[in-house]
Amino acid sequence: MKKEVPGFVKWAGGKKQLLGQFKNYFPKQINRYLEPFVGGGSVAFSIIKNHMPKEIIISDSNEELINAYEVIRDNTGELIEKLKQYKNAHNKDNYYKARDLQPGKLNKIERAARFIYLNKSCFNGLYRVNSSGKFNVPIGSSKHPAILMEDDLKEISALLQNVTVKALPFENVANYAKTGDFIYLDPPYYPLKKGKSFTTYTKEAFLEKEQEKLSEVFRSLDKKGCKIMLSNSDTDFIKKLYKGYNINTVQASRMINSDATKRGKISELVIRNYE
Numbered sequence: 001m002k003k004e005v006p007g008f009v010k011w012a013g014g015k016k017q018l019l020g021q022f023k024n025y026f027p028k029q030i031n032r033y034l035e036p037f038v039g040g041g042s043v044a045f046s047i048i049k050n051h052m053p054k055e056i057i058i059s060d061s062n063e064e065l066i067n068a069y070e071v072i073r074d075n076t077g078e079l080i081e082k083l084k085q086y087k088n089a090h091n092k093d094n095y096y097k098a099r100d101l102q103p104g105k106l107n108k109i110e111r112a113a114r115f116i117y118l119n120k121s122c123f124n125g126l127y128r129v130n131s132s133g134k135f136n137v138p139i140g141s142s143k144h145p146a147i148l149m150e151d152d153l154k155e156i157s158a159l160l161q162n163v164t165v166k167a168l169p170f171e172n173v174a175n176y177a178k179t180g181d182f183i184y185l186d187p188p189y190y191p192l193k194k195g196k197s198f199t200t201y202t203k204e205a206f207l208e209k210e211q212e213k214l215s216e217v218f219r220s221l222d223k224k225g226c227k228i229m230l231s232n233s234d235t236d237f238i239k240k241l242y243k244g245y246n247i248n249t250v251q252a253s254r255m256i257n258s259d260a261t262k263r264g265k266i267s268e269l270v271i272r273n274y275e
Helices: 014-021 041-051 063-074 078-091 094-102 108-120 150-159 170-176 209-224 238-240
Strands: 032-035 055-060 162-165 182-185 227-233 246-254 265-271
Touching: 014 246, 032 041, 041 182, 055 063, 055 170, 055 265, 063 078, 063 108, 063 150, 063 227, 063 265, 078 094, 078 108, 078 150, 094 108, 170 209, 182 209, 209 227, 209 238, 209 265, 227 238
Parallel strands: 032 055, 032 182, 055 162, 182 227
Antiparallel strands: 227 265, 246 265
């Protein structure tokens, strides 16, 4: 059976496993689609395949991720060749050599290949940067990580052909949104326990202040006449922020966690401003 959507990175909080449950919550008609926390792209790819919106804008504040999207869309062949080199040369020394490279000194294709290589061969597929923005995850244990998934890259490239890709902070979505748009928001989740957050896709934290700012963006988009769906952790803080909107729960399996005992089924919120 053909899988629902292709993938090119492992991403904490990725939504591939939730697409079956999400189908019940998406609007029936989607003419224009915006996603400002695109991450691994599972929801965007599903929307493109199944709803074929006339216009799509995906964005993220992680510049490495957005560069990879642009290269997959525009230079798939060259990216595949570069990933073949990484795959053939993969060992501990070469992993740390690649990790030490400065992305700002690489061309777009080299930068995207390094990003995908590190994501696929690092410990537990955990994308994490330190306060200086430097990727700092150790090598994973797999001797043969899935560094090159050629068919997936080609399929994603085809899906992205008419998609606008931007590196932007999430609040900029309001500059592009129009009445009637469908906007999906998948921010770094509010932590279930104090001090236990995974908010390190970028060097900036995403805690109470950022969640409150996001809820203001949600309300401004609502006033604009957009249809908005948001995912977040099942916490009283988040429920309070979105009081008055439609709040449902879905059951997710947490796959990426450095502590194996923390992986398993967990309740998450789906918040919408439409029926």
